[in-house]
Amino acid sequence: MARSSPARTGWLLSTPxxxxxxxxxxxxLAIVVVYAFLEPGEYSGVVWNFSTEAWFRVFFERDIFxxxxxxxxxxxxxFWRSVKLSLLTxxxxxxxxxxxxxxxxxxxxTQRAIWLFLITIPFWTNLLIRTFAIxxxxxxxxxxxxxxxxxxxxxxxxxxxxxxxxxLIGMAYxxxxxxxxxxxxxxxxxDFKLIEAGYDLYASRTKVLRRVILPIVRPGIVAxxxxxFVPSLGAYVTPRILGGGKNMMIGNFIELQFGQGRNWxxxxxLSLILLLIVLVALIAYVRVTSNDGGRDGQT
Amino acid sequence: MKNLMTxxxxxxxxxGAAAAEGELNIYNWGNxxxxxxxxxxxxxxxxxxxxxxxxxxTTALAKIEAGGHGFDIVVPTxxxxxxYVGKDLLMKPGIPEMENYGNxxxxxxxxxxxxGREYTVPWQWGTTGVAVNKSAYSGDVNTSAIWLDTPDxxxxxxxxxxxxxxxxxxxxxxxxxxPCTTDKAKLKEVRDKLVEAKAxxxxxxxxxxxxxxxxxxxxxxxxxxxxxxxxLNNPDVTYGYPKEGYIVWMDNVAILKDAQNVENAKKFVNFxxxxxxxxxxxxxxxxxxxxxxxxDFMPEDMKGAPEIVVPEELxxxxxxxxxxxxxAQDLYTAIWTDLQK
Amino acid sequence: MARRDFSVSALPGFGTIxxxxxxxxxxxIVTMVIYSFNDSESVALWGGxxxxxxxxxxxxxxxxxATIRSLIxxxxxxxxATTVATMxxxxxxxxxxxxxxxxxxxxxxxxxxxxxxxTAVALLIFFAAIKVATGIQGLGYLILAHxxxxxxxxxxxxxxxxxGMDMTLETAxxxxxxxxxxxxxxxxxxxxxxxxxxxxxLSFVISLDDVIITEFxxxxxxxxxxxxxxxxxxxxxxxxVNAISTALLVLTVLLLTxxxxxxxxRG
Numbered sequence: 045m046a047r048s049s050p051a052r053t054g055w056l057l058s059t060p061x062x063x064x065x066x067x068x069x070x071x072x073l074a075i076v077v078v079y080a081f082l083e084p085g086e087y088s089g090v091v092w093n094f095s096t097e098a099w100f101r102v103f104f105e106r107d108i109f110x111x112x113x114x115x116x117x118x119x120x121x122x123f124w125r126s127v128k129l130s131l132l133t134x135x136x137x138x139x140x141x142x143x144x145x146x147x148x149x150x151x152x153x154t155q156r157a158i159w160l161f162l163i164t165i166p167f168w169t170n171l172l173i174r175t176f177a178i179x180x181x182x183x184x185x186x187x188x189x190x191x192x193x194x195x196x197x198x199x200x201x202x203x204x205x206x207x208x209x210x211x212l213i214g215m216a217y218x219x220x221x222x223x224x225x226x227x228x229x230x231x232x233x234x235d236f237k238l239i240e241a242g243y244d245l246y247a248s249r250t251k252v253l254r255r256v257i258l259p260i261v262r263p264g265i266v267a268x269x270x271x272x273f274v275p276s277l278g279a280y281v282t283p284r285i286l287g288g289g290k291n292m293m294i295g296n297f298i299e300l301q302f303g304q305g306r307n308w309x310x311x312x313x314l315s316l317i318l319l320l321i322v323l324v325a326l327i328a329y330v331r332v333t334s335n336d337g338g339r340d341g342q343t
Numbered sequence: 344m345k346n347l348m349t350x351x352x353x354x355x356x357x358x359g360a361a362a363a364e365g366e367l368n369i370y371n372w373g374n375x376x377x378x379x380x381x382x383x384x385x386x387x388x389x390x391x392x393x394x395x396x397x398x399x400x401t402t403a404l405a406k407i408e409a410g411g412h413g414f415d416i417v418v419p420t421x422x423x424x425x426x427y428v429g430k431d432l433l434m435k436p437g438i439p440e441m442e443n444y445g446n447x448x449x450x451x452x453x454x455x456x457x458x459g460r461e462y463t464v465p466w467q468w469g470t471t472g473v474a475v476n477k478s479a480y481s482g483d484v485n486t487s488a489i490w491l492d493t494p495d496x497x498x499x500x501x502x503x504x505x506x507x508x509x510x511x512x513x514x515x516x517x518x519x520x521x522p523c524t525t526d527k528a529k530l531k532e533v534r535d536k537l538v539e540a541k542a543x544x545x546x547x548x549x550x551x552x553x554x555x556x557x558x559x560x561x562x563x564x565x566x567x568x569x570x571x572x573x574x575l576n577n578p579d580v581t582y583g584y585p586k587e588g589y590i591v592w593m594d595n596v597a598i599l600k601d602a603q604n605v606e607n608a609k610k611f612v613n614f615x616x617x618x619x620x621x622x623x624x625x626x627x628x629x630x631x632x633x634x635x636x637x638x639d640f641m642p643e644d645m646k647g648a649p650e651i652v653v654p655e656e657l658x659x660x661x662x663x664x665x666x667x668x669x670x671a672q673d674l675y676t677a678i679w680t681d682l683q684k
Numbered sequence: 685m686a687r688r689d690f691s692v693s694a695l696p697g698f699g700t701i702x703x704x705x706x707x708x709x710x711x712x713i714v715t716m717v718i719y720s721f722n723d724s725e726s727v728a729l730w731g732g733x734x735x736x737x738x739x740x741x742x743x744x745x746x747x748x749x750a751t752i753r754s755l756i757x758x759x760x761x762x763x764x765a766t767t768v769a770t771m772x773x774x775x776x777x778x779x780x781x782x783x784x785x786x787x788x789x790x791x792x793x794x795x796x797x798x799x800x801x802x803t804a805v806a807l808l809i810f811f812a813a814i815k816v817a818t819g820i821q822g823l824g825y826l827i828l829a830h831x832x833x834x835x836x837x838x839x840x841x842x843x844x845x846x847x848g849m850d851m852t853l854e855t856a857x858x859x860x861x862x863x864x865x866x867x868x869x870x871x872x873x874x875x876x877x878x879x880x881x882x883x884x885x886l887s888f889v890i891s892l893d894d895v896i897i898t899e900f901x902x903x904x905x906x907x908x909x910x911x912x913x914x915x916x917x918x919x920x921x922x923x924x925v926n927a928i929s930t931a932l933l934v935l936t937v938l939l940l941t942x943x944x945x946x947x948x949x950r951g
Contacts, residue, residue, distance in 0.1 A: 051782035057775025058788045061768035061835055068832020069795045072806030076798075086669050087426045088404050105677070109531050118684035140705045147702030157881075161940055164885050166709045168936055169716065169929045170754075171893035172913045176921065177712030180719065183559055187715065203499075205559070206546040220709065221889060222837070225882035229845040232878045249696075263847040267840040270796070271886075278799030281895060288546025289505045292683045299801045299896075300683075303401040304507040305676040308805070315802040322797040326790060368904035373915020374922065378744065393905035394746055396915025402899060409808050411815025413904030552920035569919060576724065628919070 080312035090308050098309035102317055119297075119314075126294040129212060129283075130276035136216040137223040137272050138265070144220075145227035145264075149234065160228065167221050175285045178214050179205060182286075206288030214286040215276050222271040230264025274322055294318055367392045367607040370403060370414040372594070377627035384614055390607050407432055407599060415602035416611060418466050421593045422508075422666040424456040433462045434598045436609050443616035451593070451633040455663065463595035464612055465633035467568075467624060470653070470661060471509050471590035473583040474551065474570040479561040484583030485657060487517040489562050491536055493543040500561035502554065505547045509590050510564060511675045512664050516588025523667035525674060534678045541682060555580050568629040571650040582650040584657040591661040593633065713933070720926035737927040747912060747928055753823070754892055754908040760827045762888040765834035766842075769887075770880055772835075773842040774872075778851065793840075795833040803833065804900035811901055821903040829901050830891045837890050838883035845879025 080098055082090040105116040148159040166174065181187045182204040189201040204210050234257075242252040258265075280295035287293075292300070294314070301311030369376065373396035381392045395414065397403040400423045406412050408430060419427055427433050438444055438460050447465060457463045475484045480496045488494075490501050491514060503510055512522040514537055520529040545560065552569045554560040556576030565573075570582040596615060598608045614620055621632040622640030631651050638646065645651060653661065667675060720738070724731025741747055769792075776788055795803065811825045853875070857867040895910040902911060913925055 049782070050779035051784065054775040054779055054782050054785065054788065058772040058792070061772040061792055061839070062788070064764070064768055064828075064832050065791055065794065065835060068807070068829050069798075069803060070791060072803060072810050073794065073798065075806040075809055076802055084669075087429075087666060088401060089408060109527050118680050121684045140701060140708075143698035143701035144705045146698050156878075158944060160881070160885070162706065163709065164889060165933070165936060165940075166713045167889040168892060169713060169933060170909050170913065170925075171895065172910055172917070172921075173716060173925055173929050174712055177716045177719075180715045181712055185558075187711065203545075206548070217709070217712070220705070222886065225886050226841040226844045229841045229879040229882045230847075233845060233849060233875070263844040264841075267844040270793070271837065271840055274793075274796040280800060285548070288502075288548045290541070290544065290547050290683065292680075295799045295801070296683075297680070298799050300507075300676070300680070302405075302801055302805055303399060305679070306401065306672055307676065311805075312802065315799055318799065319797050323790065326793060326797070327786065370904065372919070373912065373917070374919045378746075395902065395904050395907050396912060398899070398914045398918055405805070406808060406812075406900065409812035411812040411821065411903070413821045415904075549918045550920065572920065 076312045076315060079308055080316055082309050084307045084309050088306055088308070095309065098307075098313040101310050102313050122292050122297050123294060125208075125291065126277055129208065129215065129293065130273050130279075132212055133215040133219060133276045134223075134269050134273045136212070137220050138269065140216070141220055141223035141227055141268065142265075145224045145231055148224075148228050149231040150236075156232070160225075163224055164221055171218065171281055172285075174218065175214055175282055178210075178217060179286060182210050182213060205286065206290065208287065208291070210286040210288075211283050211293075214282040215279060218282055219272040219276060222275070223268040226267035226271060227261065227264040230261045230267075234260055270326070277318065277322065365390050365607070367416070367604050367611060368414045369394050369416045369418075369611070370397060370407075370412070371416075371418045372396065373398060375418070375594075375628050377623045380615075380620060380623040380627070383620070383623070384611060387614075388607065388610055390610075392611075410601065413603070414599055415604045415608040416596060416598055418594050418596050419463075421454070421456045421595060422664060424463055424595055424597070426666060427597065428457075428462060432600055434600050434602065434605070435461050436598050436605070436612060438462075438464055438612065441609075441613045441616065443613050446616045446618055446621075446634050446636060448633050448635050454593070456665070457595065463597045464616055465621075466594040466596045466615070467628060467630035467632050468591065468593035469567045469630040470584065471504075471506070471513070471564065471566055471592065472585055474555050474563050474565040474573065475581055475583060476555065476558065476561040476577070476579050477581050478579040484581055485586050486583065487513055487585040487587050487589075489583065489585075490544070490564055491517050491540045493540065493562075497562045498543045499545055501544045502546045502548055502551060502560045502563035502565075503544055504549055504551065504564050504566075506564075507675060507679050508664070508667060508672075511679065512590060512662070513564065513585065513588065516662065517585070519587075522588075522662055522664040523671040525671050527674075530674055530678065534681065537678065537682050547683070566630075567650040571629040571645075571648060574650070575644070584653060584660060586657060586660050588660050588662055589657075591663050593663075716926050717930050717933070720923060720930040722923055722926075724923075737923040738931070740922070741924045741927040741931070744924055746907070747909070747924055750907045750909045750912040751928055751932065753906065754910070757823065757826050757830055757898075757908065758888050758891040761830035761834050761891040762838075762884050764827070764831040765887045766838045766880060766884040768831075769835050769838035769883055770842055770876070773839055773846055773879075777843050777846040778849065793836045796836045800833075800894070800896040803829075804897045807897060808900040815903065823906060825901055825903075826898060826906060826908075829897055830894060833894070833897065834887035834891055837886040841882040841886060842876065842879040845876055845882075849875060 079090055081094055081096065083093045083095045083097065085091050102119065103116055104113050105118065106113050144163065148156060148163065151159055184201040184203065184205065188204065192198045193201065238256050239252060242256040278295040279293060280299055283293045283296055298311050298314050301307045301314065367390050369392060371394060376394050381394065384390065385392050400420055403417060403419065404423060404426065407414065407417060447460065451465050452460055473484060473487065473489045475489055479500065480494055482494060489497065490503055493501055514533050515522060515524055515529065518529060518532050518536060520526060520533070524530065551560060551563045551565045552572045555563060555565070555570065555573035558577065567582055570580060574580040596612055598605065598612065602608050615624065616634060618634050618636035619640045621634035621637040625632045625637065625645065626642045629645065721733050721735065722730055723734035723736060772788070772792060776785055807829055815821055853871050854867050857871050862870070893910065895914050898908050899911045899914060913921060916922065
C-alpha cells in the first residue's frame with residue numbers, strides 16, 4: 045500500500061464528515077457562543093448588547109429578596125443529579141448490555157443478524173411512545189406493581205412513577221442499544237480460540253474475563269459508555285415524562301431557559317459549561333485509549 | 344462530497360415546492376384542530392390545508408420570529424398576541440369588514456390584547472383552575488388550597504401542570520398578590536408557600552386528561568377543557584374555579600405578515616367565525632369559542648357543562664393575565680428553578 | 685460449533701441475562717400493542733377490545749404523512765451519516781497518531797455533547813436565515829440536521845470495530861500487489877461490516893426518535909411522528925399513535941422476515 049502520510053489521509057477521509065458537522069452542528073454552536081455573551085430579549089431571543097451577566101448567573105445567584113450573592117446551589121444540585129443519574133444509567137446498561145452483546149456475538153453467524161434486529165426493533169418505535177409504554181409498566185396499577193402484588197412480594201403498590209427510579213429505568217431502557225451495538229461490534233471480531241488458549245493457561249474464569257476478554261472488547265466498552273453517558277446528561281424527554289417534572293435534569297433546566305424562562309443567554313452559557321465538562325472527559329479518554337492502542341500494536 | 348451537496352440541494356428544491364395555489368398552512372397547538380372542520384373548509388374552498396403542530400407559545404414564537412417557516416396562520420394565546428404585534432409579525436387582514444365578524448360575542452370584540460379585533464379572531468377560550476377527584480376528597484374545590492394547602496386526603500396525589508407563569512400567578516393570587524407582581528415581600532411568601540406545598544405533590548406534569556381519568560392523579564392544577572374530557576372517562580372528576588383567583592385565557596387565530604396564502608387565510612378566518620364551524624372547534628377540544636349562536640350547534644353534553652359555564656359568583660375571580668414583563672419574569676424563573684431543583 | 689458453545693457456557697449467567705434483557709425490552713412494546721386495541725379514549729385506561737384506533741389512524745392523513753416523513757428522514761440520515769462516519773473512522777483509526785487527530789475526534793463527537801435544545805435553537809436561527817434568503821423550505825434541512833447529529837452514533841461503533849482490528853490480512857494483500865481500493869473492498873470492508881451495520885442501525889434509530897431538533901427545524905407541513913406526538917403531549921395523546929406504531933412494527937417484522945428468508949435461500 046502506498047504509504048501516504050497518516051495526517052493527510054486522516055484529514056482527507058474525515059473531510060466529508062467534518063463539512064456535514066460544520067453545517068449541522070459546529071457552525072450553529074458558534075451562534076450559541078455568541079448568544080452566551082448577549083442580553084436576553086424581553087419576550088424571546090436576544091438583544092445585541094454585550095453582557096457577561098449570563099456567565100455570572102451560571103455560578104452565582106443574587107438572592108432575589110436581599111440581594112446577597114452566593115454560589116448557585118440550585119444549579120449545582122441540578123448538575124449533580126444529572127451526573128449521578130447518567131453514571132448509574134451507564135452502569136446499568138453495561139451490566140445488562142455486555143452479556144446481551146456477548147450472547148448475540150456468540151450465536152452462529154447466520155443468526156446474529158436476526159438477534160441484532162431483535163434488539164433494535166423495540167427502538168423503531170418512537171421514543172415518546174416507548175416512554176409512555178414504560179409509564180404504563182411502572183405506574184401504580186401497572187404491570188410491574190400488579191406482578192409484584194400478585195406474587196405477594198409487596199402488599200401495596202410502590203410509587204415508582206415520578207421518582208428518580210422511574211427516570212433511571214426509562215433511561216436505561218432508552219439507551220440500552222447504544223451500549224449493546226458498539227459492544228457487539230467489538231466482541232464480534234473476537235477470536236474465540238483465545239478463550240480456549242486462556243483456559244489452557246489460566247483456567248480461572250474471572251482471569252480469562254479480566255485478562256483476555258476485557259482488553260480486547262475495551263474499545264467497545266468505551267464507545268458504548270460515551271454513547272450512553274453523554275446523551276443521558278442532556279436527556280430531556282425521559283426525565284420530563286417519567287420523572288414527573290418535580291426535579292429537573294440539566295437538559296430540562298436548559299430547555300426552561302430557552303422556553304418559559306425566556307433567558308436564551310443563560311441557556312447558552314449553561315450548555316457551554318456542560319459542553320466543557322464533557323469535553324474534558326472526552327480528551328482524557330482519547331489520551332488513555334490512544335496510549336493503549338500503541339501498546340496493542342506492539343504485541 | 345460535491346455530489347452529496349448537490350443532491351442535498353436538489354432534495355431541498357424538490358420538496359420545497361410550497362406556496363402553490365390553493366394551499367393553506369396552519370400552525371396550531373397539537374391535538375387542537377378538528378379534522379372535520381378542516382375537511383369542510385377544504386371542500387368548500389377547494390384548498391389543501393396542512394396542519395403543523397407546536398407544543399408551546401415560546402416555540403411557536405421563536406420559529407415565527409426566525410422566519411422562513413412557511414406558515415400562514417398561527418394560534419397564539421392572548422398573552423402572546425401583543426408580543427407578536429410588537430415584533431410586527433401579524434397582518435391586519437381587515438377582520439371587522441369580514442362577513443362573519445358580527446358573530447363574535449360582544450365581550451370578545453374589544454379585548455385588551457387586540458382592541459377592535461384588528462389582528463385576531465377567537466379560536467377558543469378557557470380557564471386554568473383545579474380538577475379534583477370527588478371520590479378522594481369531598482370538600483370545597485373552588486380554591487387553590489387544593490394544591491397549596493393540600494388537604495390530608497389528597498397529599499401525595501396532587502399534580503401541578505408545569506406552566507410556569509400560570510402556576511406562579513395562581514400562587515401569587517392565592518397569597519393575595521397581583522399577577523406578575525414584583526413585590527419582593529409578597530414573592531418571598533409565595534416561594535415559601537410553593538416549596539412547602541411541593542412536599543405534598545406527586546408530580547409536575549402535563550397529560551392530566553388521562554391521569555385524572557384513570558385515577559393516577561386525584562387532583563391537579565388543570566385546564567377546564569382537559570378536565571371536561573377527563574370527566575367523560577371518570578364521572579368523579581370535578582372542576583373548581585379558585586375563589587382566590589384563577590386564570591382566564593383565549594387562543595386567537597392570526598394571519599402572519601409573511602403568509603404566502605393570504606386569500607385562503609382570510610377565508611379561513613372568516614370561516615371559523617361562522618357559528619356552526621366554531622361549534623366544531625369546541626366539539627373537538629371541549630373549550631368555549633366566543634362566537635354567538637354556536638351553542639345551537641354544540642354537542643349535547645357541552646351545553647351547560649360545569650367546566651364551561653362559569654358560576655356567576657366566581658366570575659369576578661377570573662383574571663386575564665398578560666405576559667409578565669422582564670423583571671417579574673426573572674423573579675418568577677428564579678423561584679421556579681428553586682422549586683424544581 | 686462445539687467451540688462456540690463452550691465459550692458461551694464459559695461465561696455463566698450471560699445467556700440468562702440476555703434473555704431477561706430481551707424480555708424487558710419487549711415488555712413495554714407488548715403493552716403498546718395491547719393498548720392499541722383499547723376501546724377507551726385514553727392510552728392508559730382499558731375499555732375493552734376494539735380496532736377503532738386503527739380505523740382512526742387509517743383516516744388520519746396527518747399521522748400517516750408524519751410517519752412516512754419520519755422514515756424518509758431516518759433512512760436518508762442513516763445512509764449519509766454512516767458513509768461519512770465510515771470514511772472518518774478509516775482516516776482516524778489504526779494509522780498511527782497524527783496532529784489534529786484529537787481535534788477531529790472531538791469535532792465528530794460534538795453533537796453528542798450539546799443538549800438537543802441548544803443545537804435546535806442554533807439550527808433554527810441558522811437555517812431560517814437560509815430559508816429566508818433562498819426561499820427554499822424542503823425536507824433537506826431536516827435530513828441535513830439529522831445526518832449531522834447521527835455522525836457520532838455511526839462513528840463510534842465503527843471505530844470500536846476498527847480499533848485493534850488485525851492488519852495482517854491487509855498488509856498481506858498489499859504485499860500481493862492488490863491495489864489499495866481492492867484491499868479495502870475485499871478485505872477491510874467485509875471485516876468492518878458488523879461495525880458499519882451497528883452504526884447504521886443506531887443512526888436510523890436515533891434519527892427516528894429525534895424530537896426537539898426536528899421541532900425547531902421543521903417548516904410548514906413537516907411534522908414527523910415524534911413532533912406530532914410532542915404537540916399532543918400537553919393535552920392528550922390519543923391511542924392512534926399506538927395503532928400506527930403497532931402497524932409499523934408488524935410491517936418491519938414482516939419485511940425483515942422476508943428479507944431474511946430470501947437471503948438465506950440464496951445463501
